[in-house]
Amino acid sequence: ELIKWTMKKLTNGTVCSLQGEPVYPLLSKDGDIIIGGIFPFHRTWEITEASYMVKPSPLNCTSLDVRALQFSQSLIFAIEEINNSSSLLPGVSLGYKIYDTCTSAAKAVRMAMALVNGNENSTLNEQCTKSAQVQAIIGETSSSASTAIAKSVGPLSFPVISPYSTCECLSDKRKYPSFLRTVPSDYYQSRALAEMVKQFGWTWVGAIRRDDDYGNNGMAAFTKAAEQLGVCLEYSLPFIRTYSQEKVLRIIQQIKSSTSRVIVAFVTYWDLEILLNVFYEHNITGYQWVGTESWISDSTVARLDKHKILQGAIGLAIPDTTCKYSVHNELKHTTVCTGQEKLSEIENEFTDLSLLPIFCNVYKGVYAVAHTLHNLLGCTQTCPAKKQPDPLTVSVYINIDLQLNSFTALAQLFYFDKNGDPVAKYEIINWKTIEDQHEFVTVGLYDSSFPAQNQLIMKMGSIVWYGSHNLCLPVSVCSESCPPGTRKAVQKGKPICCFDCIPCAEGEISNMTDSIKCEQCYQDYWSNQHKTECVKKETEFLSFEETMGILLTAVSIIGAFMTIIIAIIFFRHKNTPIVKANNSELSFLLLFSLALCFLCSLTFIGRPSEWSCVLRHTAFGITFVLCISCVLGKTIVVLMAFRATLPGSNVMKWFGPPQQRLSVLAFTLIQVLICVLWLTTSPPFPFKNLKHYKEKIILECQLGSAVGFWAVLGYIGLLALLCFVLAFLARKLPDKFNEAKFITFSMLIFCAVWITFIPAYVSSPGKFTVAVEIFAILASSFGLLFCIFLPKCYIIIMKPEMNTKKQIMGKVK
Numbered sequence: 001e002l003i004k005w006t007m008k009k010l011t012n013g014t015v016c017s018l019q020g021e022p023v024y025p026l027l028s029k030d031g032d033i034i035i036g037g038i039f040p041f042h043r044t045w046e047i048t049e050a051s052y053m054v055k056p057s058p059l060n061c062t063s064l065d066v067r068a069l070q071f072s073q074s075l076i077f078a079i080e081e082i083n084n085s086s087s088l089l090p091g092v093s094l095g096y097k098i099y100d101t102c103t104s105a106a107k108a109v110r111m112a113m114a115l116v117n118g119n120e121n122s123t124l125n126e127q128c129t130k131s132a133q134v135q136a137i138i139g140e141t142s143s144s145a146s147t148a149i150a151k152s153v154g155p156l157s158f159p160v161i162s163p164y165s166t167c168e169c170l171s172d173k174r175k176y177p178s179f180l181r182t183v184p185s186d187y188y189q190s191r192a193l194a195e196m197v198k199q200f201g202w203t204w205v206g207a208i209r210r211d212d213d214y215g216n217n218g219m220a221a222f223t224k225a226a227e228q229l230g231v232c233l234e235y236s237l238p239f240i241r242t243y244s245q246e247k248v249l250r251i252i253q254q255i256k257s258s259t260s261r262v263i264v265a266f267v268t269y270w271d272l273e274i275l276l277n278v279f280y281e282h283n284i285t286g287y288q289w290v291g292t293e294s295w296i297s298d299s300t301v302a303r304l305d306k307h308k309i310l311q312g313a314i315g316l317a318i319p320d321t322t323c324k325y326s327v328h329n330e331l332k333h334t335t336v337c338t339g340q341e342k343l344s345e346i347e348n349e350f351t352d353l354s355l356l357p358i359f360c361n362v363y364k365g366v367y368a369v370a371h372t373l374h375n376l377l378g379c380t381q382t383c384p385a386k387k388q389p390d391p392l393t394v395s396v397y398i399n400i401d402l403q404l405n406s407f408t409a410l411a412q413l414f415y416f417d418k419n420g421d422p423v424a425k426y427e428i429i430n431w432k433t434i435e436d437q438h439e440f441v442t443v444g445l446y447d448s449s450f451p452a453q454n455q456l457i458m459k460m461g462s463i464v465w466y467g468s469h470n471l472c473l474p475v476s477v478c479s480e481s482c483p484p485g486t487r488k489a490v491q492k493g494k495p496i497c498c499f500d501c502i503p504c505a506e507g508e509i510s511n512m513t514d515s516i517k518c519e520q521c522y523q524d525y526w527s528n529q530h531k532t533e534c535v536k537k538e539t540e541f542l543s544f545e546e547t548m549g550i551l552l553t554a555v556s557i558i559g560a561f562m563t564i565i566i567a568i569i570f571f572r573h574k575n576t577p578i579v580k581a582n583n584s585e586l587s588f589l590l591l592f593s594l595a596l597c598f599l600c601s602l603t604f605i606g607r608p609s610e611w612s613c614v615l616r617h618t619a620f621g622i623t624f625v626l627c628i629s630c631v632l633g634k635t636i637v638v639l640m641a642f643r644a645t646l647p648g649s650n651v652m653k654w655f656g657p658p659q660q661r662l663s664v665l666a667f668t669l670i671q672v673l674i675c676v677l678w679l680t681t682s683p684p685f686p687f688k689n690l691k692h693y694k695e696k697i698i699l700e701c702q703l704g705s706a707v708g709f710w711a712v713l714g715y716i717g718l719l720a721l722l723c724f725v726l727a728f729l730a731r732k733l734p735d736k737f738n739e740a741k742f743i744t745f746s747m748l749i750f751c752a753v754w755i756t757f758i759p760a761y762v763s764s765p766g767k768f769t770v771a772v773e774i775f776a777i778l779a780s781s782f783g784l785l786f787c788i789f790l791p792k793c794y795i796i797i798m799k800p801e802m803n804t805k806k807q808i809m810g811k812v813k
Helices: 002-012 066-083 105-117 143-156 186-199 213-228 245-256 268-282 299-304 354-378 392-403 547-572 577-581 584-604 610-644 657-681 706-729 737-765 769-797 805-807
Strands: 027-028 033-039 042-045 060-065 096-100 136-139 160-162 179-181 203-209 233-240 262-266 288-291 314-317 407-411 412-414 425-434 438-449 456-458 484-491 497-505 525-527 534-535 539-540 683-689 696-703
Touching: 002 392, 027 066, 033 066, 033 105, 033 354, 066 096, 066 354, 066 425, 066 610, 096 105, 096 160, 105 136, 105 143, 136 354, 136 392, 136 425, 136 737, 136 769, 143 160, 143 179, 143 213, 160 354, 179 354, 186 262, 186 288, 186 314, 186 425, 186 438, 203 213, 213 262, 233 245, 245 268, 268 299, 299 438, 314 438, 354 392, 354 407, 354 412, 354 769, 407 577, 425 547, 484 805, 547 584, 584 610, 584 657, 584 769, 610 657, 610 683, 610 769, 657 706, 706 737, 737 769
Parallel strands: 033 096, 033 136, 136 160, 160 179, 203 233, 203 262, 262 288, 288 314, 539 696
Antiparallel strands: 027 096, 042 060, 314 425, 407 412, 425 438, 438 456, 484 497, 525 534, 683 696
């Protein structure tokens, strides 16, 4: 019922009264078009307890802030300059109404509503709604206050232009469609700070943030950007000057217990006034401070830092601006300055121009409104009679017009982007102490309009860090950098900046500092000793140049040479009984095959190739079969010779020289056929063995068909076994010189060598596999050579008297 009654009264227009005490501007001037200003002329107010029984009294503001006065003077100066201009809004006078917010967001909203609706009580029968009092509002400087104002007057489409509210949240056009600003968003400042910290190599930092929209949103943006760049925050502590002593002590204890040596301070100069005193009381020094635009170039903060806690501080500041001004003297009304004067030499708050770039932001905001009105009203030589455009039109037009068309203010080109923000440009300021005074020195630049890789430019050699004349870059890391050859492994339960350095595994490398993983080398490469680069794998094969290859080659040649010497001896004594009695034709063929056996071992030495892989196995298989066939033929001849001595036996006619040659040829052709089938179906081929050794490549001959290889060996073994059995049966035949005994010994050695060869061959790695095979060939060849021919040579050379037919037949007693 109350709501219905209220709506009825409002509809009838019979009652319209201002709630609360009327508020009046601190500074004002009439004009055709009024521009509003909202600034915090006072830092705080007297705190009174609310009893909720009586109406609260108005805020009693205290602690005058000269900066807000300078903000307001910048607004007045810009308006007076425009009123005196013949090119901008000709024929139109601008006025202003400037209110004090007393740093209260609630009061800031009330001042904004006063600018929108006025402060007078309406008389009876007047409408409660009327035309706007101002066309735009310049202010506030606090992000929290600007957020409150933008939310309040945004639905009324009033343009609000802030010179100092940097919170990224205010760029959201859906929430704040009529809000603009002449200071860059903290989105860019946060990214610039993160990039700067990363470039200095600080991956482990602490942070203090103002506990409001400015500090919380700014630090959130910094944290996000820092994480993307691999920078971690050890702590992020909220602070505001109204915190209790207990809260402040908790903050101090956390900072003392930290290991990071860099503090990123997203605070205002009001907060630093308290923090510097607390840090000095608790003897907290030795930290490298990184600051934001709110205090890094503030001379008031420099004066407060009496104990040099902020010495060497570095941070981002709004670029400096040059101004021309006029002053009064006693003799003349106005004197134009020469431009050589330095107001910075006059030490007082009223002449402090350290924040001149911020004051110029107020100036730019007024000019943005003026250029919009000028274009909106269609001013040429004079403006039309319509002097009060609708604020909605102004708000829409200022958003569109100043995105498409820029204007020049203070010799700088200015325009808004689609979010109502200007281009982000910052100077990088470094605090240097000269004669016990802090000086702000520009050591770099950040410009968001540049390409990404060139946005941050710094002169590293010009920076002075914490400590007197300290040119050494401070170190602030949770873990020391991992050198090449290692990778980072994050410590459990800690941020990614806290890690252990794990050496890369075999075959993996990392060739840069702080690698997050080790790269696997390509197949033919392996990691070097330090795991910093991949090097070509060492290739292993039995070479003629190495000791083992040289020894085996020498033994092979010696064996072949000895075989030739024995053949010469046999040839020179071919007519002696001992040579004739042992089938000289098969003996010479056996010696020839043994020489080939010795020489075929050389094909196993050297880098494997297609021809060597094919030749080594086939030559080995055929020559050994030829050798064993000769031995087998000699064994059969011995057996047949003694059987032929029996009465009525005519067996030798079936095993004469032609049959012996034919049997050797037949046995050898079978091996040739096996080799042909092997080479036709799946021949041996050169192969890189990468599995046996990880750090080197074994060059070997792959068998191709394992069945073919074992068929060759099996056939040799079958013939050797048959020869051994026959020789064993003939070992006791009556004869003074029974060759069957020596054949038995030779076959025994041959079989023993090759039976031992099989497990050794399978288990030997790399080039030792080839060495085992060569050793088996040489051992078995020497066994045959020594057992069969050495006794005969001994008789021929050393005991020629025994080389007679009677001695051979055993008829000499």
